[in-house]
Amino acid sequence: MKTLSFALLLAAAFAASAAEPDLVLEGTLDGRDHQTYREVPFDVPSDVERITVEFSYTGRDEKTTIDLGLLDAEPAQGFRRFRGWSGGNKSTFTVAASDATPSFRAGPLRPGRWALLLGVPNIRKTSHASFVAKIRFDKTGAADALPDALRVVANARPGWYRGDLHMHTAHSDGGCATRGGAKAPCPAFLTASAAAERGLDFIAVSDHNTTSHFAALRELQPYFDRTLLMPAREITTFQGHANVFGTTAPIDFRVGSATVPDWDALLRDVAAKHGLVSINHPVRPSNELCMGCGWTPTPAADLARVQMVEVVNGNDADTPLSGVPFWEGLLDRGLRVIAVGGSDNHDAGAATRLGSGAVGTPTTVVYAKELSETAILAALRAGHAFVDVAGSRDRRLEFSAASGDATATMGDTLKVPANAAATFTVRVRGAAGARVELIEDGRAASIAGERGIASNDQALAFDWPGDGRRHWRRANVRDAGGRLLLIGNPVYVEP
Ligand SMILES: [Zn+2]
Ligand SMILES: [Zn+2]
Known part of the structure; x- marks a missing residue:
């Protein structure tokens, strides 16, 4: 019985x-x-x-x-x-x-x-x-829906965290030298190892359109307990590339097909899945060398559904391929889009070259409440971030503002009525000998004040009163030769 x-x-x-x-x-x-x-x-x-x-x-x-x-x-x-x-x-x-x-x-x-x-x-x-x-x-497949049992917190403290948001492995076209000296698809392990050795706090592995690397990251994460490994995809279409973060759900990437008629349809799909979108290398030419690489949605897409633009891809800063002018054009249209960088690394062991940086060149540095996927994505969404063009281990750019009792930092809005006093402070670490560049609405700002950075931890303050209009104001740091070191996100000023 x-x-x-x-x-x-x-x-x-x-x-x-x-x-x-x-x-x-x-x-x-x-x-x-x-x-x-x-x-x-x-x-x-x-x-x-x-x-x-x-x-x-x-x-x-x-x-x-x-x-x-x-x-x-x-x-x-x-x-x-x-x-x-x-x-x-x-x-x-x-x-x-x-x-x-x-x-x-x-x-x-x-x-x-x-x-x-x-x-x-x-x-x-x-x-x-x-x-x-x-x-x-x-x-949903959304990062913010993961149960606590799956949440990875690589560091529980609030702070600035450095990461690479754009990289490829054997799960798409990443390749590297084999043990025998030939070339082969490059295991995701080597990408994670390179990131850990570079001192990165987080990486987002963004193989083209696929999700097969997510299982590899799940295996690697417990071993790389100090480096947060985030799943991402480079949605790669005939009309531009964009990284998607924050969801593991399937995304139909076939823009221009019957199922995904245009980029707007794709952006709506990602939004429904709680994902974040970053337009990659927006001003690459689209030709037989780099097919669909430039951002050319037809018809034009509603970029209110885009959260980020990759303003530095590998080492394209200070070149005609820089994404900064494209990004600033969006800011001038009133869109609040966050500047990020990504190496677009395709070989974990390789040095930086045009079109593909070494792992961690550049980094995106964010101020997050902890080192977890949801906290990093929340910090990116909020714009509490700057781009470290060379991917240093220690350079930092803090841009903040105060008017009356109100304060703001990068990504925030500050109320500054007409003629009200406001002080903008740029604090720079690890860049002695460099210079601060202030930008308002896409143009160099003629605000009085010392721009030279004398020490490795220096704050420069600027009186920048309100004029009754909306603006975005931000700071860059350039080295003595004029090359970009740090790219800051804006503080938005409203009267
Ligand atoms: Zn791409
Ligand atoms: Zn890529």
């Missing part, structure tokens, strides 16, 4: 809040379950992007051991449903179309009856144990 030794108390309740699991599966074991396998069924609804399971059980003090695996809703019964086995080595795992915790297999999440697969290598004859599996379904 079938015993009740493995009585399942299936408490299936939909989440009361985002923090609550969608399902809680509970059950008990006793000595009769020793060296048996059991399936714990659960139902996956339609349109799920990610399933995350947190599993715990009692009885470890009595050497009770429960191994963990997953079966999906593949209609063919039997072991074709197998989606992974972590045994006793992982108690939390996630499975999505694009990625999965190592031990588990990424792929489509078919709605229907799935099962946790439990193995019991040991439970003593007289022992009793209980287990709980908390299951969460996410339908």
Whole structure:
């Protein structure tokens, strides 16, 4: 007779809040379950992007051991449903179309009856144990929807964090020297290693249109515990390239096709998935050398849905290919678009050359409340960022403003009524001998004050009163030879 030794108390309740699991599966074991396998069924609804399971059980003090695996809703019964086995080595795992915790297999999440697969290598004859599996379904694929169990906080302190937002690996056209001296697709491990050695705090790996590298990053992240590895994509179309951050959901990149008629359709799709968009290398020519590389949406896209522009790609600062004039043109149209940089590295071991920087040349430096994906993306969205053109380890640009009781920093808005006093402060570190350049509405600003930077930690203040009009004001730092070192984002002035 079938015993009740493995009585399942299936408490299936939909989440009361985002923090609550969608399902809680509970059950008990006793000595009769020793060296048996059991399936714990659960139902996956339609349109799920990610399933995350947190599993715990009692009885470890009595050497009770429960191994963990997953079966999906593949209609063919039997072991074709197998989606992974972590045994006793992982108690939390996630499975999505694009990625999965190592031990588990990424792929489509078919709605229907799935099962946790439990193995019991040991439970003593007289022992009793209980287990709980908390299951969460996410339908967005958004970084801000990841459960706490998957959140990576590489540093919990607020501060300035340096990263590279644009790089390629073997998952697209990244290539590097093999151990035998030939050339081969370059493993993502080398990109993460190069970033760690360069002292970067975060990277966004942005292979072209695909999501296959997300699983690689999930494997690498625990090892690179001081370097945040963020999933990204370079959406690569015949009418321009743009990085998308903050979502692992599929994005149809076929701009100009029946499914994605124009860039506006793509931008709406990304917005619905809580993603951020950064137009890459906007003024590259589009020709047979670089197909679709320039930003040429037809018809013109609504750039209110674009959050960022890559103003430095590799070492194109101070060249005709610089993205700064394009970006400032958007600011002059009243758009609040954030300047970022990206190496566009295609070879983790290579030095900087035109069109592709070394890993970390340039960096985007952001002030974030912690070193996590959501905090870095929030800081980028807010514009609390500058571009370190050479990707130094220590240069810093802080641009802030005060008028009356109000203060603002890069990305913020400051109210400065007509004739009201306002002080703008540029603080620069690690750039003795350089000069500050002040820009208002795309033109060099003729504000009185010392521009030379004498020490490696210097603040320069400028009286810059209101004139009753809207402006954007920002600062660059150039070296003694006039080359750009640091590119600051604006403070927006409103009367
Ligand atoms: Zn590109
Ligand atoms: Zn690229």
